[in-house]
Amino acid sequence: MKKFVSKSFFDKPTKTLAKDLLGTYLYTEHKHGITIGKIVETEAYLFKNDPACHAHKGKTKRNEMMFEEAGKAYIYLCYGMYHLFNVVSGKKGIGEAVLIRALEPIEGIELMKKRRNIKNIKQLCSGPGKLVLAMGIHAKHNGICLRTGPIKIAAKKNSKFEIQVSPRIGISQAQDLLLRFTIKGNKFLSK
DNA sequence: TATTGGATCGCC
DNA sequence: GCGATCCAATAG
Numbered sequence A: 001m002k003k004f005v006s007k008s009f010f011d012k013p014t015k016t017l018a019k020d021l022l023g024t025y026l027y028t029e030h031k032h033g034i035t036i037g038k039i040v041e042t043e044a045y046l047f048k049n050d051p052a053c054h055a056h057k058g059k060t061k062r063n064e065m066m067f068e069e070a071g072k073a074y075i076y077l078c079y080g081m082y083h084l085f086n087v088v089s090g091k092k093g094i095g096e097a098v099l100i101r102a103l104e105p106i107e108g109i110e111l112m113k114k115r116r117n118i119k120n121i122k123q124l125c126s127g128p129g130k131l132v133l134a135m136g137i138h139a140k141h142n143g144i145c146l147r148t149g150p151i152k153i154a155a156k157k158n159s160k161f162e163i164q165v166s167p168r169i170g171i172s173q174a175q176d177l178l179l180r181f182t183i184k185g186n187k188f189l190s191k
Numbered sequence B: 001t002a003t004t005g006g007a008t009c010g011c012c
Numbered sequence C: 001g002c003g004a005t006c007c008a009a010t011a012g
Helices: A015-020 A108-116 A129-136
Strands: A025-030 A033-045 A071-078 A084-089 A097-107 A151-154 A161-166 A182-183
Touching: A015 A033, A015 A097, A025 A097, A033 A108, A033 A161, A084 A108, A084 A129, A097 A108, A097 A129, A108 A129
Parallel strands: none
Antiparallel strands: A025 A033, A025 A151, A033 A097, A033 A182, A071 A084, A084 A097, A161 A182
16 A cells, blocks of 8 residues: 555656546545545646636646646635645646546545544545545645655556546536546545 | 636535 | 635726
C-alpha cells in the first residue's frame, strides 16, 4: 500500500492521467491519523477548447496553481462552501487539472465518519466536496506536492476494471465533452 | 463599485 | 427543489 507513484506518473496528457488515476489510492496524513481512499471517479479539465475549465480564460490568483507543473494539488472554494481537490496536470505554464470526484473508503474509515458526522460508508466520499471533508483536506494544502507533502498518491494494485466515459457533472458549459471517467459498476460513485 | 453565477450538499 | 455563502469575473 505504501508504494507511492513516481514523478513520471504525472507526466502525460491530462485525459490519460485522469484515466490512470482511477484505481490509485489517495493517502492523507494528519495529526488525527491517516486516511486512504481508492479513486473511483475523475474529471479532466483542459486548457484549450474547454470553457468549463477555470484556466480557460487565463491565469488568475485563484487558478494559478493549475499552471504549475504536474503533480501538485489545486484546491479551491466552490459555491462559497466546499473545497474541491484537483491534481495539477500538464507542463508548467499549461493550465490543466484532474478533479477527483469520488473515493472508495479503504483505511481510517472511523476518522472519515467522525469528520463527516455520518455513518453510511457509501456516502462518505461520494462527491468532490464530501471527500475533501472526509480526507481532512484543507485550503492550505493548495499548491503542495503530491509526492512529498501530507497528501500522496499510491500506485494501483493489480485489480482489473472497466473504465466508463461520460459527460462531466455540475457544469453549464462544454457539456458535450466526454471527460468524466469512472470505474464501471463501483458502488461509491457520486450521483 | 455592484451584480452575478458557479467543477456542491443536505434538508425541505 | 432550494438555500447557504464566498469570490472572481463581468459590467457599469
